[in-house]
Amino acid sequence: xxxxxxxxxxxxxxxxxxxxxxxxxxxxxxxxxxxxxxxxxxxxxxxxxxxxxxxxxxxxxxxxxxxxxxxxxxxxxxxxxxxxxxxxxxxxxxxxxxxxxxxxxxxxxxxxxxxxxxxxxxxxxxxxxxxxxxxxxxxxxxxxxxxxxxxxxxxxxxxxxxxxxxxxxxxxxxxxxxxxxxxxxxxxxxxxxxxxxxxxxxxxxxxxxxxxxxxxxxxxxxxxxxxxxxxxxx
Ligand code: DC
Numbered sequence: 001x002x003x004x005x006x007x008x009x010x011x012x013x014x015x016x017x018x019x020x021x022x023x024x025x026x027x028x029x030x031x032x033x034x035x036x037x038x039x040x041x042x043x044x045x046x047x048x049x050x051x052x053x054x055x056x057x058x059x060x061x062x063x064x065x066x067x068x069x070x071x072x073x074x075x076x077x078x079x080x081x082x083x084x085x086x087x088x089x090x091x092x093x094x095x096x097x098x099x100x101x102x103x104x105x106x107x108x109x110x111x112x113x114x115x116x117x118x119x120x121x122x123x124x125x126x127x128x129x130x131x132x133x134x135x136x137x138x139x140x141x142x143x144x145x146x147x148x149x150x151x152x153x154x155x156x157x158x159x160x161x162x163x164x165x166x167x168x169x170x171x172x173x174x175x176x177x178x179x180x181x182x183x184x185x186x187x188x189x190x191x192x193x194x195x196x197x198x199x200x201x202x203x204x205x206x207x208x209x210x211x212x213x214x215x216x217x218x219x220x221x222x223x224x225x226x227x228x229x230x231x232x233x234x
Contacts, residue, residue: 005231006032006130006131006132007131007132007148007149007150007230007231008128008131008133008135008145008147008148008149008150009023009026009032009133009134009135009148009149009150009151009152009227009230010135010136010137010140010141010144010145010148010150010151010152010203010206011023011026011134011135011136011137011140011151011152011154012136012137012138012139012140012141012142012151012152012153012154012200012202012203012206013136013138013152013153013154013155014154014155014156014158014161014185014189014192014200015161015165015184015185015188015189015192016161016162016164016165016168016185017154017155017156017161017211018154018156018161018164018211018216018219019136019152019154020036020038020136021216022136022152022154022211022216022219022220022223023036023134023135023136024036024083024084024085024134025216025220026134026220026223026224026227027133027134028083029220029224030224030227031132032132032133032134033127033132033133033134034085034133034134034135035076035124035127035128035133035134035135035136036076036085036087036135036136036137037120037124037135037136037137037138037140037144038107038136038137038138039076039087039095039098040074040087040120040123040124041107041110041111041116041120042087042098042099042103042104042107043072043074043087043089043094043098044065044069044072044074044110044116044120045098045103045106045107045110046089046094046097046098046103047068047072047089047090048060048061048065048106048110049102049103049106051064051068053065053068054106054109054110055106056102056105056106059109060106060109060110060113062113065110065113065116066113066115066116069115069116069119071090072089072090073089073090073091074087074088074089074120074123075088075091076088077093096172099168099169099172100174101169101174101176101180101181101184104184104188105184107188108187108188108191108192109191111138111191111192111195112191112195112196112197114196114197117139117197117198121139121143121144121198124137124140124144125144125145128144128145138192138198138199138200139198139199139200141153141202141203141205141206142198142201142203143198146203149230149231150207150226150227150230151203151205151206151207152206152207152208152209152223152226153202153203153206153207153208153209154209154211155208155209155210155211155212156210156211156212157212158182158185158186158189159182160212161185162178162181162182162184162185163178165181165184165185166178166181169181207226209222209223
């Protein structure tokens with residue numbers, strides 16, 4: 001039984017910690033809107049790559065990207081038959097492309113730019129105006145929704161997270177080595193946790209979940225229990 005009281009659920013954590021899967025499934029079970037904030041940073045990164053404003057060779061052209069930010073419109077198409085919500089960049093479905101290794105390698109340097117964060121934070125706060133939302137990311141419990149009624153911080157070892165990411169990429173037919181994926185995971189953790197604006201960190205009032213040895217079913221049981229507790233006194 002879930003109560004009628006609508007809350008905001010913020011799920012933060014390290015890259016490939018499985019937080020998106022958990023967040024999406026929770027939203028589905030309790031009839032909430034799900035927003036993948038990382039997808040928004042990935043879409044901005046893809047836009048920058050397509051407009052020669054970000055590349056592995058020359059990094060990110062910060063000034064250029066800040067100038068074109070007003071031209072970048074991000075939205076989500078409701079989940080289709082695959083059960084996955086699709087990210088739209090200026091109306092184009094880029095859900096698959098934003099998960100590529102190239103985007104993964106450039107998304108953290110794009111995410112340190114204060115103007116990018118400011119713009120996406122405002123957009124994310126707009127999604128949460130009516131509550132009844134589950135959002136996952138790095139700074140949801142600390143910056144986007146500091147008053148969220150339920151905050152979860154997910155962690156697992158870098159090796160375990162790299163193994164999960166590797167499986168996802170292989171399922172898509174992308175050829176990558178374990179070392180490359182592990183390096184990306186560790187490097188993103190480093191940049192995300194040390195950036196000046198809204199670094200990745202556990203909010204003081206977040207509940208920590210180390211899901212390294214838990215099955216998806218066990219994680220969902222744990223999360224639903226926390227959700228029911230958070231909505232109980234409504
Ligand atoms: O959740 P993800 O791995 O798809 O996120 C991709 C990147 O986006 C992540 O490495 C850092 C950035 N990000 C962020 O800075 N703040 C968020 N709230 C979500 C993601």
